[in-house]
Amino acid sequence: MAQNMIDHMMESPGAMTPPASPTGVLPMHPAPKSRRRQRLFQSLQRMSSSPSLAKLGRAHTSTYRSGGPGSMSCMSLNSSTSSPRWDSYGNSQSSQTSVSTAQTSVLSSPGADNLLFDRKTRLRVIPNDMSDGGLVTPTSAPLPADRRVASRRPTLTATPELTAVREDYFSEPTAQTNTRPRRENFDFFGDMPYEIKVQIFQFLRPKEVIRCSAVSKKWYKMCFDGQLWKNLDASEFYKDIPSESLVKILTAAGPFVRDLNLRGCVQMRERWGADSQRITDACRNLQFFSVEGCRIDRTSVHYFLLRNQRLVHINISNLHALNNSAMKIIAQGCPELEHLNVSGCLGIDSRGLHKVVRGCLKLKDLRAAEVRGFDEKDVLLDLFNHNTLERLVVTRCLDFDDNSLQYLMIGEESEVDPLTDRVVVPPRKLRHLDLSRCNTLTDKGIKTMAHNVPLLEGLQLSYCTTTTDGGLEDVLASTPSLTHLDLEEMEDITNTTLQNIAKAPSAPILEHLNISYCEKMGDTGMLQVVKNCPKLRSIEMDNTRISDLVLTEAAAQIRQRNRTAITGNASGKPHIGLRMVVYDCQNVNWTGVREVLSQNARPIRSVHPSGPSYPREVISLKCFYGYQPTVDEHLNRVLQGDLLAAGRLERKWAEYMIATEEAGAHGAGSRRRRRRAREAALVHADEEDGALTRGGRRRARSGGCAIM
Numbered sequence: 001m002a003q004n005m006i007d008h009m010m011e012s013p014g015a016m017t018p019p020a021s022p023t024g025v026l027p028m029h030p031a032p033k034s035r036r037r038q039r040l041f042q043s044l045q046r047m048s049s050s051p052s053l054a055k056l057g058r059a060h061t062s063t064y065r066s067g068g069p070g071s072m073s074c075m076s077l078n079s080s081t082s083s084p085r086w087d088s089y090g091n092s093q094s095s096q097t098s099v100s101t102a103q104t105s106v107l108s109s110p111g112a113d114n115l116l117f118d119r120k121t122r123l124r125v126i127p128n129d130m131s132d133g134g135l136v137t138p139t140s141a142p143l144p145a146d147r148r149v150a151s152r153r154p155t156l157t158a159t160p161e162l163t164a165v166r167e168d169y170f171s172e173p174t175a176q177t178n179t180r181p182r183r184e185n186f187d188f189f190g191d192m193p194y195e196i197k198v199q200i201f202q203f204l205r206p207k208e209v210i211r212c213s214a215v216s217k218k219w220y221k222m223c224f225d226g227q228l229w230k231n232l233d234a235s236e237f238y239k240d241i242p243s244e245s246l247v248k249i250l251t252a253a254g255p256f257v258r259d260l261n262l263r264g265c266v267q268m269r270e271r272w273g274a275d276s277q278r279i280t281d282a283c284r285n286l287q288f289f290s291v292e293g294c295r296i297d298r299t300s301v302h303y304f305l306l307r308n309q310r311l312v313h314i315n316i317s318n319l320h321a322l323n324n325s326a327m328k329i330i331a332q333g334c335p336e337l338e339h340l341n342v343s344g345c346l347g348i349d350s351r352g353l354h355k356v357v358r359g360c361l362k363l364k365d366l367r368a369a370e371v372r373g374f375d376e377k378d379v380l381l382d383l384f385n386h387n388t389l390e391r392l393v394v395t396r397c398l399d400f401d402d403n404s405l406q407y408l409m410i411g412e413e414s415e416v417d418p419l420t421d422r423v424v425v426p427p428r429k430l431r432h433l434d435l436s437r438c439n440t441l442t443d444k445g446i447k448t449m450a451h452n453v454p455l456l457e458g459l460q461l462s463y464c465t466t467t468t469d470g471g472l473e474d475v476l477a478s479t480p481s482l483t484h485l486d487l488e489e490m491e492d493i494t495n496t497t498l499q500n501i502a503k504a505p506s507a508p509i510l511e512h513l514n515i516s517y518c519e520k521m522g523d524t525g526m527l528q529v530v531k532n533c534p535k536l537r538s539i540e541m542d543n544t545r546i547s548d549l550v551l552t553e554a555a556a557q558i559r560q561r562n563r564t565a566i567t568g569n570a571s572g573k574p575h576i577g578l579r580m581v582v583y584d585c586q587n588v589n590w591t592g593v594r595e596v597l598s599q600n601a602r603p604i605r606s607v608h609p610s611g612p613s614y615p616r617e618v619i620s621l622k623c624f625y626g627y628q629p630t631v632d633e634h635l636n637r638v639l640q641g642d643l644l645a646a647g648r649l650e651r652k653w654a655e656y657m658i659a660t661e662e663a664g665a666h667g668a669g670s671r672r673r674r675r676r677a678r679e680a681a682l683v684h685a686d687e688e689d690g691a692l693t694r695g696g697r698r699r700a701r702s703g704g705c706a707i708m
Contacts, residue, residue, distance in 0.1 A: 202227075232249065232257050234265050238264050246271075258287050280300065283307070286310070293318050298323075301316065317342060322345050331359030338360075350378075353368060384411045388429065402440070409449055410452065430453050452478075457482060457484065458484035461487055465489070468492045473497075479504075488515070507533050510533045526541065527550060538578070541580070548592025549592075558619055559599055580621050601634070602615065634649050637649065
């Protein structure tokens with residue numbers, strides 16, 4: 001800032017006269033620099049650093065440039081006395097109070113011939129008036145009072161009080177913030193809002209809630225709050241809860257309960273007579289009601305049905321005390337019903353179901369196993385006209401014959417297309433159809449399903465012994481969504497049906513296949529099914545004529561799945577991708593079982609860079625009872641990710657089996673083994689010829705597809 005002020009002094013107006021020496025001769029060289037000049041620079045530097053000058057707030061003139069050099073025109077070095085040194089110099093524009101306020105013309109500035117003016121310096125001294133004493137006393141003109149601006153930093157005046165405060169500052173104690181005092185005997189859970197407590201109890205299982213009710217009276221009240229029992233499923237803890245507690249829950253939580261499942265609660269048998277009225281009065285908002293296998297009387301069931309008109313799901317299976325009167329109540333009071341299960345209710349027949357079908361127009365799932373009277377066409381024609389059923393279960397309905405299935409699929413006297421010779425009817429919405437153990441069904445009834453159930457996903461025809469390959473051919477070709485197929489103990493179907501399954505449009509999505517006790521099926525058809533159905537998850541082939549070739553092909557398919565897997569198996573712990581049941585198959589030997597074990601323990605190199613290095617899917621095998629312990633132990637090691645231990649077990653077991661065969665090759669039992677080898681060769685030859693000379697031994701039955 002001092003330099004800027006000096007630069008501006010050079011541009012200040014006023015003419016200067018070169019000073020003369022005492023002898024009257026002008027000096028030829030400039031006078032030496034004295035200490036006064038240094039003092040002047042120091043004074044200007046102190047003035048420039050003063051905050052009072054920086055904060056004046058004075059507006060700039062029109063000709064002043066804020067970014068240019070500073071000016072000294074705001075100052076005046078007045079003096080009451082003049083120096084004799086400056087007597088001979090006259091200034092045409094000097095006055096008693098010499099203050100330069102603006103720039104003058106260039107003509108009034110000092111010329112080049114001025115010896116006192118140094119071209120290298122940018123400072124021009126403004127001379128003051130000389131006093132009589134000859135001493136020059138430079139002073140600065142004070143700013144007007146209205147132009148003075150106070151500094152931003154407040155100036156504190158030293159007072160006795162302030163001095164005392166400053167001296168005693170560190171001696172005084174530090175001030176502490178006001179903290180909320182802690183309450184004595186603070187009970188976190190007790191002071192919590194009641195709604196939050198109930199919300200916490202909702203994370204507990206019903207059995208745990210019952211245990212918590214014994215803590216205190218408050219907890220007892222919360223544990224039996226109705227908000228905790230919106231879904232009351234007693235099938236998980238019915239053995240551990242007494243009837244008194246169950247009645248307490250039903251009466252306390254009745255208005256809140258939406259899903260009530262009392263399956264297996266036999267301890268309530270003595271309580272229904274005394275408390276049924278009170279329980280049914282409380283439970284009036286049910287939507288799902290299940291009392292399967294519960295020893296409940298007919299009157300209590302009627303109370304539940306009469307007081308819950310918004311029921312959507314009703315399961316009253318295996319209640320022998322019920323009859324068609326319960327069906328009448330359902331038809332009149334449950335118009336929103338979608339699911340009805342009356343399987344095993346021997347007192348209910350097709351007449352009661354007819355009332356339900358007419359009254360409940362939204363019925364989608366009907367399970368009526370062992371119900372009599374399906375030979376009457378009225379209920380079946382109503383089901384055909386409504387066309388809302390998605391699942392129908394008529395297992396063990398001996399009256400369900402070819403005519404019954406025809407009424408259900410194509411109705412009565414429907415129009416026939418002369419070109420295709422097919423009945424012109426709307427397609428059925430059925431997705432799951434269970435006709436197991438309907439022994440009176442033949443190919444005539446099965447063929448009516450062809451081209452009429454395009455959405456069918458599950459079909460069970462087990463124990464329909466009179467059905468042949470011809471009845472299933474068109475059905476398999478017209479069901480592209482089929483994923484579950486159960487053909488257990490259909491003795492008249494052969495490898496032709498398996499070949500039709502492999503060529504069917506549903507082959508790429510088929511997941512579950514059951515051909516147990518189909519003794520005319522073997523490798524010829526099963527190999528094609530394993531190759532063409534890449535999504536198989538379960539195959540039941542016990543008591544059939546398959547051999548080790550099927551096991552080898554299944555192991556190869558699982559290997560291919562692992563290689564083409566998109567997602568990797570970083571944990572190294574595979575999961576079961578295929579379940580196979582091959583016990584009591586005469587042509588399955590330990591070599592086929594070993595191929596499966598070897599595949600399960602073999603690391604896989606994926607075609608993808610980030611693919612799995614361990615098998616992603618393995619095979620779970622149920623085979624000959626002598627091999628089963630080794631197979632189970634091997635599978636456990638593979639599922640735990642210990643492939644090395646599984647590989648050692650497989651090699652040791654193979655060495656043991658080879659040593660056993662070598663030891664008995666010429667010893668005891670050789671005649672029996674040669675006889676079995678001849679029988680196996682005959683069976684294989686008969687399979688190639690398409691004839692069967694001897695059936696297999698029946699040691700066990702699978703009991704049907706557990707998934708269906």
